[in-house]
Amino acid sequence: MFQLPVGPDGVRKASCNACGKVYSANPKAGTSNMKRHIPKCFDIDEPGPPKKRAPLNQAMYREKLAMSIIKHNYPFSYVEHEGTRELHKFLHNDVNFITRNTAKSDVLRLYDREKTILKDALQKVTSKICLTTDLWSSITTDGFMALTAHYVDNDWVLRKKVLNFRAIPPPHSGSILAEHLINFLADWGIEKKVFTITLDNAKYNDVLVECLKSHLLLNDGLVCDGDFTHVRCSAHVLNLIVQAGLKIIEGAIEKVRESVKYVRGSAARKSKFAECIQQLSLQCGKHVRQDVVTRWNSTYLMLDCALAYRRAYARLALVDFNYKTFPSEEEWARVERIKRLLKPFYDITTLFSGSSYPTSNLYFQQVWKIQLCIEEEIHNADRVIQDMAKDMKTKFDKYWENYSMVLSFAIILDPWYKIKLVEYCFSKLNITKEQRETKLTSIFDGMHKLYNEYDIRTERMHRSSVVESSNVDVLDELDGFETFESQFRSVEREKSQLTMYLEEPAVNRSQELDILQYWKDNQGRYPQLVLMAHENENEMEEGLVEDIEALIPTYDNSNF
Structure with missing residues (x-):
């Protein structure tokens, strides 16, 4: 302790040499307060001279505690356990214990902070976002709805974010689930960014998609009026196909x-x-x-x-x-x-x-x-x-x-294969020439329809940027001219981008290829196609698929 000069009030005081905290130093009052302070400021139990103890960052301690609760699914009462408190007190004597209610508040505060960060990130994504959603029942038969977003960010990195995992009370009809989903999208501010939604083949999901499309169309928030919005979960369809076959062979594998x-x-x-x-x-x-x-x-x-x-x-x-x-x-x-x-x-x-x-x-x-x-x-x-x-x-x-x-388009946008692989695959199937040509025409027409949609969107973005950068008022009489002219420019760009891409030789399959990097590198050549690739490549199927190995228990006992 360092003795300070007597102040105007006539009280003698002293400050801690380590932390500078001021205490009364009146000889008649005793020195108990200073003695109690020394163990808090110095590690006096260690051999050698006392060493200054670094102060505990209480805010960081509580955040780390909240993060451990989230990561390991601990109950909030974990912070009140006697063993937990003894451990933390041993690690740092200055720790301030918290209650379960405070721990709950800290967890919710951490969630709100991370949600705000993710919400801002989603607003900055220039491409559309693909969604997957599914219902899950707990062991107590409580219903939950999960919503996951899949997108390629502006750095061309594939992202997957769980947006909601919310308890949904019955009934679980398609229209009611659609209402919950619409509220989720509004909360995240991505109603106008939806490209596709992948679901399993439950009947109520057909109603859900129709209700969702009707709502999003009102806000002009769907590509091609929602023609490609609904995607059936491939893994779920695979499961249905195989289960149908296993019913036939049940006796063959019984032994x-x-x-x-x-x-x-x-x-x-x-x-x-x-x-x-x-x-x-x-x-x-x-x-x-x-x-x-x-x-x-x-x-x-x-x-x-x-x-x-x-x-x-x-x-x-x-x-x-x-x-x-x-x-x-x-x-x-x-x-x-x-x-x-x-x-x-x-x-x-x-x-x-x-x-x-x-x-x-x-x-x-x-x-x-x-x-x-x-x-x-x-x-x-x-x-x-x-x-x-x-x-x-x-x-x-x-x-x-x-x-x-929409998933067939993705193989065309794969520079390894393009449209030729689609033609080859159909040629190997047991279908007539007319059926094969009908399938090819359907995919090719759909590809052009989607391309034209992106071409119009790019044109609108370009016009918007030009208007924003100019202080000159646009004459009302010429408003229709821009639309008229864009029709001809669209045809020209289609020839110079979509057609040129399809006519360009495919990348040699012996070469390693990062498909996201390929389109990132070709943004200058194919701006409209790049937008399509940006959104087609984030069409994911997980979230509805369980990890295969996790379905079966493994054993450490020899081969069992």
Whole structure:
């Protein structure tokens, strides 16, 4: 402590040498207040001379505490736990404890701050925004609605942001859900930025989309009057197609399922099966998986693993007389064919589940592979596989007879393929020439319609910028002239951009290509096409797709 001169009030005072805090230093009053201050200002418990303790930033401490609650889903009462408080007091003696209500306020304040930042970022996005939404029910049957935005920012970086995860009381009709969705969009200020919305195939979603389109059209907020707004979730459609096929082959895979159940039924059986694997030197490294009947991809993984350990099951049948469900050679051959049929579906579902790369340009080719695979298996010599493929074809035709128009555009905007891949894919399908030409014309006309929309938008932006930069009033008599002239300029630009792009040789597929970087680099050459690419490439399917590996539990016990 440093003794200060006596002030006008005649009271003697002293200040702390470390922090400068002033205390009364009257000899008759004692020095207890100064002694209590020293442990707070210095680490006196450490060996050597006392060291100055850095003051605690209470605001930063509370923000970090709120962030930990959010990240780890802690209850707000976490801040009142005795162990938590003891730990924090040990780390810094100056910590001020807070209550659960204060923690809740801190979390909400942090949310509001981050929401404001994201809202400002969305306002600065020059392209349209693609949405995905879905309903989710908790274990207590409470309904929640999730809304996710997908967009390419002005630096050409793919972004995914969860905008809302809100409790939605029943009823969950399409019109009521649309009202909630419209309120979400208004809250974020993006009603006029919506390009597409991806949903699953629930019936109420058709009503939801129509209500949403009607509302957005009033504000002139949809591209091409909403013709391309509704996109069906590809992963959900895949699930419906495969589930239809699995109903036919349920008996064909029953022995495999029972074999897996038997092996996993006790620790002794697991040990015996592990010995069989070791004796046969099977080193595939797969886990023995039990499927979940509501998850078709888990059935695929179960069959894939069972085939890898086929010889181990055969050996188990020789050494364990209680094992009665070993499949016959004919049944194993059928399981092999089923697994081969399901593999493309599994691979494509995994591909569509990606969130760190564009998926829209992958859609057309992958759906075509599915259609080609189903058509081939319809002529399979195995009657069971035939019936499976026919039921899958029925589901395919219901949802994907006409591939999603807007997602078909994405493959044309992929400089690796362009329109030629669309023509090639249709030529390989079992359809007539007239059907093929009708499909191609439909996609090509849709592409031109979308291009013209962007051409008009670019022209409006250009005119707006010219008017804003000029102080000269525009004559009312010439208002129509700009529209008249733009029609001719639109045709010229179409020839110089869309047509030139399609006629330009495709990029060699042996070369690595970042599709977002390609369009970023070509902004000067194809300004209208760049706008289309900017929005088509952010058409994503995740948010409605669960991680494949997360559906099945993994085990650390050997191969189990």
